Amino acid sequence: MEQPDLDAEKKYNKWIVVLSIVIPIVVAALFGVNLRELGFDVEPLTILPPIYATINGFTALLLIVGFWAIKNKKIVLHENLMTTAIGSSAIFLILYVVYHMTSDSTKFGGEGLIKYVYYFILITHILLSIVIIPFVLITYVRAITKNFEKHKKIARITFPLWLYVAVSGVLVYILISPYY
Numbered sequence: 001m002e003q004p005d006l007d008a009e010k011k012y013n014k015w016i017v018v019l020s021i022v023i024p025i026v027v028a029a030l031f032g033v034n035l036r037e038l039g040f041d042v043e044p045l046t047i048l049p050p051i052y053a054t055i056n057g058f059t060a061l062l063l064i065v066g067f068w069a070i071k072n073k074k075i076v077l078h079e080n081l082m083t084t085a086i087g088s089s090a091i092f093l094i095l096y097v098v099y100h101m102t103s104d105s106t107k108f109g110g111e112g113l114i115k116y117v118y119y120f121i122l123i124t125h126i127l128l129s130i131v132i133i134p135f136v137l138i139t140y141v142r143a144i145t146k147n148f149e150k151h152k153k154i155a156r157i158t159f160p161l162w163l164y165v166a167v168s169g170v171l172v173y174i175l176i177s178p179y180y
């Protein structure tokens with residue numbers, strides 16, 4: 001078995017810290033920018049929510065198949081699926097930010113129990129989407145630096161959190177879509 005490259009892991013760890021802080025700050029800052037309100041002549045990109053919800057669903061599927069692949073010792077397939085899941089999540093995030101920079105926020109119109117369900121899913125989705133960033137990056141780095149024992153340990157935490165974020169993103173879209 002190959003030895004873990006601990007020096008490379010240490011170098012990556014600096015980037016993990018930076019990205020784990022910078023990504024949520026940049027997203028929050030850009031989320032507050034509406035290009036139309038700033039005078040830019042842009043059409044609201046109302047087509048994006050179903051697209052990025054589909055990407056979230058695709059990410060969830062990738063995670064589930066990736067879990068199956070590693071359990072069945074299909075290592076190369078697992079690696080490819082996880083790398084694709086990271087790329088898929090990045091594309092989701094870009095489209096999500098672009099949508100919110102060109103469109104007004106949609107208010108949830110449900111009442112009663114469904115309102116509480118929606119806000120519970122939304123709030124946990126948002127919070128865990130921030131928390132998951134360092135988990136995904138650390139898990140990925142431990143894999144590419146061949147630190148498989150530590151990779152397995154953190155993947156046991158990363159997988160269910162990331163899967164929840166992906167699935168809850170789809171649920172948020174389904175619940176709010178009647179109000180677009």
